[in-house]
Amino acid sequence: MSQSVNDLRVTRSQRFIREALIDLIEERGFDALSVGEITARAMVSRATFYRHYRDKYDLVEQIYAEAMQALFGAIAVQETVHSPQIWVTFFDHVAxxxxxxxxxxxxxxxxxxxxKMRTSLINLIKEFGRAAPQWQSDSAHPISLYPAEDDLIPDVIATMFVEAITWxxxxxxxxxxxxxxxxGVALVGAIFKETSTW
Amino acid sequence: MSQSVNDLRVTRSQRFIREALIDLIEERGFDALSVGEITARAMVSRATFYRHYRDKYDLVEQIYAEAMQALFGAIAVQETVHSPQIWVTFFDHVAxxxxxxxxxxxxxxxxxxxxKMRTSLINLIKEFGRAAPQWQSDSAHPISLYPAEDDLIPDVIATMFVEAITWxxxxxxxxxxxxxxxxGVALVGAIFKETSTW
DNA sequence: AACATATGAGACATACTGTTTCATATCAAT
DNA sequence: ATTGATATGAAACAGTATGTCTCATATGTT
Structure with a gap:
């Protein structure tokens, strides 16, 4: 893409575009936005937008990818990746x-x-669930939950978390x-406990 | 709209359009569909489509409205609207x-x-939750849950149900x-029990 | 100062939308 | 079977958005 990684023009354009994006989402909603509208608000040419992003979804994906990178960086600092503390880090990140x-x-x-976000969370949930076997302690089928149920529970929990964040x-x-x-941890614990008897 | 309620041409057009819609969603996805694509598959003129529906969303809404009407009809038959039996009826409907x-x-x-569907469910959840106070029996704040939390729980539960249906x-x-x-009822019970102490 | 390149302006082809017109075919009712 | 009503198909239409492209210019970097 860009030979010189730090070109003021590039970073400035991208920054304006990103700020315009968030402003416009809050004002008019993401679905209603056109590329032209975003670039007009960003005071940038439409051609410039397409030089950097495939479409408005690609724009969001790039922003999201950076955010995820920041999150993973924060999580890596935690010694206990498999502890409930991970969710504090997570909500800190969201904040x-x-x-x-x-x-x-x-x-x-x-x-x-x-x-998209739910999909990202499902893996985290699975990891978290596997690392907390005590939740399935009084179960007759302590291990078979995931394969047998084909991921209904992590799916449901991830959905719940996204909803909770939104709220x-x-x-x-x-x-x-x-x-x-x-x-969140308490709720997940209750759900695991309940569903472990299925 | 239509003076003569039963015009074969109308019912035929609408039927073709609806069948084409579901086929095409399965094949290519709802978002990717254009009205022209739907009418081409339905072997119907685009003008005919716009005579009956504002856009593709209106089409889905009309189909959904009929389905909801059928569901409410089925629920009305149940004597105990506030019983878990309602969810059997619900899943029967989904099936x-x-x-x-x-x-x-x-x-x-x-x-x-x-x-859209989650929104429809939230009201049902609230109704269901209010009618099963035993779930909040051991709570220190048995009533204040909803106003205080501003509907986080029903929202989360509705989301869970939609996700469960999808799965x-x-x-x-x-x-x-x-x-x-x-x-579903067991899960909701566990969640109510857990969150009632918040 | 010299070079590299990101940008702006605009043209372009393509596609979809939602509306409209009008002749024709099809239906319902008698 | 005939009549009257109307749903339909074909087509044109303006409006908007998309994604690509060109080229001159401005702006960065070295």
Missing amino acids: EYDRLYGALLGEKGSPWFVR WLEHGKPFPPQEMARR | EYDRLYGALLGEKGSPWFVR WLEHGKPFPPQEMARR
């Missing part, structure tokens, strides 16, 4: 990028992005990340 | 319209419709509606 996630997950957001951001983060993590 | 829901909720489906249909309905209802 840090609250404007991005709020815009994309909220009322004016994109159902497409919701799906949290739309209500102005009523309580701190720690509390959200605590509730 | 009856499996092709419709499968297409619209599944991988090729429409996130917009998922949202169920995409996996070829591995077990009968009764079993899905049983598991």
